[in-house]
Amino acid sequence: MTASPNGGPILEIRDLETYFFTRDGVVKAVDGVDLTVGKGEIVGLVGESGCGKSVTSMSILRLIQNPGEIVDGEIYFHGEDLLKVSEKEMRSIRGDRISMIFQQPVGSLNPVFTAGSQISEVYEIHEDIKGKEGFKSAVDMLTKVGIPDPERRAKSYPHELSGGMAQRVMIAMALAAGPELLIADEPTTALDVTIQAQIIDLLADIRNDLGTSIILITHDLGIVAEIADRVAVMYAGEIVEEAATKTLFADPQHPYTKGLIGSIPVAGSRREWLDVIPGRVPNLIDLPTGCRFAPRCRAREEAGLTICTEQRPELRMTESGHTVRCFLYEDGAT
């Protein structure tokens, strides 16, 4: 399953289950996710809002808050199960070896501190670099992420930064301690398209120059198509299809993936209507028995499969490096 270009996996998630125990019932936000990230690999994690992408990433850092809880699974980071290390060790891993950037760039910066002081604090925590030296390192980092006039920007407060700049500052903070894995949770969603392109480009540069592995969480297939090496598609708390980016876009197999790709408007082409996936994301408290996508699946009706509403399909490899969770690809079916 590991299609990493150079070397073994640095992160391996096995059968992760993160549930939220709410008053209305148990929300199975992440329900049996397997994911592998190789060194220097960019893995795209795609899905609709509320399908468990962000919960997966927060689970990796063990930052799930009450009433959420990681119920089961293993998260191996360099062979060490992150779910078993102490909170203290975990804290030294966060920001130092695994970092994260968030959707709201301005909101992710503390409004009462300057950009520079927030970056240098990361140096203070993880590298024990303080004072002037820390500030200098912060300015260097800002230069690396392509901020114009870094000296001045380091002294700016978050409200004085534009969204794009704030995201660069956030990336600088995340990269300050030289992490091996960067989790980017919808890093471009709040930005306009031209800035999106710049940030995506920056992420690609980071991978190429520093060899940082990246988990890119997004609902934007265009972004994934551009820089991810491999894509995992999530639906209702589970991964329904995973393949190399090219393969996935050339030959999407799961009806949900097909639906996602089909629902992207193509610039320039005029169509009467866009393909829409009928229905809505299922309630994660009361999941359908069998395949979770079955109630919305047109392919199932066309193929006349009844098993879909009775049994839960397994992730199955259809060709090398391409797995899909769908009965259409089980033995016997087409």
Next chain:
Amino acid sequence: MTYEPPHAGDDRTPSDPEDAADQPLDTMAASDAVRDEVRMDLSGGGVSATTAGGLWRTAGREIIRKKSAIIGMALLSVLLILAVFAPIIAPYDPNQVLFDQGVSPRDPPCIHLFGCDEEKSQHILGIDGNGRDYFSRIVYGARVSLLAAFVAVLFAMFWGTIVGLIAGFFGGWADNVLMRIMDVLLSFPSLLLAIAVVTVLGPGLINAILAIAIVTIPQYARIVRSSVLSIREQEYVAADQALGVGRWRLLAHRIFPNTLTPLIVIATLGIATAVLEIASLSFLGLGVQPPTPEWGSMLAAERNQVFTAPHLVFFAGLMIMWNVLGFNLLGDGLRDAIDPRLGR
């Protein structure tokens, strides 16, 4: 590939998008060149965006535009000057009895400039019932009043902040226990509770300060707790956690500074209340003890002479009002300057 990224430095790039698209994009080096160009454009001053500077500088700019805040600061600076330079300003020792210098109790003000007999010694606010120079006592009273109010508020702020931070950040039973205690404190009328505390601890300046501080702790605890509750949910807190910032550091270095703004506004207004309460306790004989000059106790000592020697009641009352008004005006101005919701 859907995008043709211009790979420029920043979204405030003044350059034409078509120009940027013409740049070679294949290599890092080339894109760096573009970045450098953009950087030069920016430093050239074309886009001198916002001036760097914090919330406080903005607030400072804002506050000098507020008339009420300016008046408040003016009133307070007079008091501050009186308090700091009391020994220089006051013509007599405030506790010195001047009967041997030809004065009698409760002499009205004698100002030579306004036609008072040059033979008599000058006492611009007159003489109190014990033959002391009233003006000197008023001047020294500023010291006690300001100091006591400041100390009381600082004390209350300190403990209130700690209680609020812990209750808000850790939640659960810590929150429940701490805030219920605060509720109990709040359920008493504040002056009554202060009187009770002083009754237990015994009268005196220190105990009066302590009493007022204890009574006002819940106000600060509530303000801080509610700020913490909202700040805790902010994305930058999640971001800090993801960067490996520990709990205590998060609380002390990240959340606490964000609670300061409302805290300072409330504290400024709180000083006004504290001034009033110190005066009240002293008036009742539970605070500052004679002969220490304090406005409240001065008021109390001469309250029966209000018709025969009105100056002895009037000026002490005026000073208390002056002090409270100053802090209230400043606090209001500060709130308006800091609170972005009240329109810029």
